[in-house]
């Protein structure tokens with residue numbers, strides 16, 4: 001059966017305290033009583049961004065002053081093939097109040113979602129649980145004790161996402177180090193990804209695995225871990241990560257880095273072109289610092305990942 005394709009714009013309204021807005025669909029709608037992000041169908045002659053601004057005015061009585069394209073997801077419902085253009089909305093005028101939803105609720109990303117949730121939205125809620133800053137370890141270079149001390153400081157500063165990437169440590173040392181990282185990060189409620197080794201990730205109790213591009217290229221299916229991401233350098237690799245159903249991708253290098261001397265960075269314009277219309281969140285990598293976060297998010301990144309830039313001295 002061919003279903004008609006419907007373009008929809010939906011907004012993730014993010015408050016300064018990290019909560020985002022969900023609404024419960026009213027009684028006289030398709031999927032009545034289901035929770036959703038505010039938004040609606042794109043009308044003829046509108047861009048998705050224009051449609052979202054109109055819908056948020058109609059549904060919530062607010063005027064959007066800052067929005068960023070975020071992710072695009074397609075879903076086949078009984079009634080339609082829906083293409084959902086998700087935007088992050090971080091600034092608006094007016095106080096949202098429910099004009100069409102039966103209830104509005106500001107929820108914390110790490111909290112359980114509201115049920116029932118519109119079926120297309122599961123990956124969106126998962127993406128919202130992915131912290132914005134990923135710090136990548138380099139204990140092989142700076143020493144295990146120095147790296148763990150830097151980790152403790154960063155966790156105290158709010159870091160909640162760590163990738164253990166230690167090609168220079170031998171396997172028993174890598175396992176011991178990874179266990180230390182998992183204990184510390186889990187103690188703060190954060191996530192740990194282990195680079196390149198799904199079995200070790202499971203053994204040490206990490207939350208998932210991060211695939212180097214060479215592994216992404218040869219895998220035919222997603223490793224069996226709760227969280228899986230991959231390093232990407234071009235559109236082909238990003239699309240492969242999407243096809244495998246991965247939870248996130250890293251894309252870089254955005255700027256030249258000490259670890260890849262002589263390699264030119266993509267720059268933000270190219271970064272934006274490469275991530276447009278993807279169904280998964282992408283973190284920008286390469287020569288970046290936490291101070292580059294707003295710039296990265298304006299360019300379409302979910303956040304940033306860093307090795308040297310993430311560990312303050």
Ligand SMILES: Nc1nc2c([nH]c(=O)n2[C@@H]2O[C@H](COP(=O)(O)OP(=O)(O)OP(=O)(O)O)[C@@H](O)[C@H]2O)c(=O)[nH]1
Pocket residue numbers: 008009010029031035036037038039040041042075077080082084118119120121
């Ligand atoms: N607004 C919104 N729609 C979503 C989300 N997730 C999702 O699958 N959809 C789907 O996208 C479509 C949006 O339809 P809608 O009924 O909200 O559109 P609308 O406001 O223009 O209403 P209308 O049908 O009365 O014109 C529905 O098929 C809905 O199931 C979401 O988070 N927010």
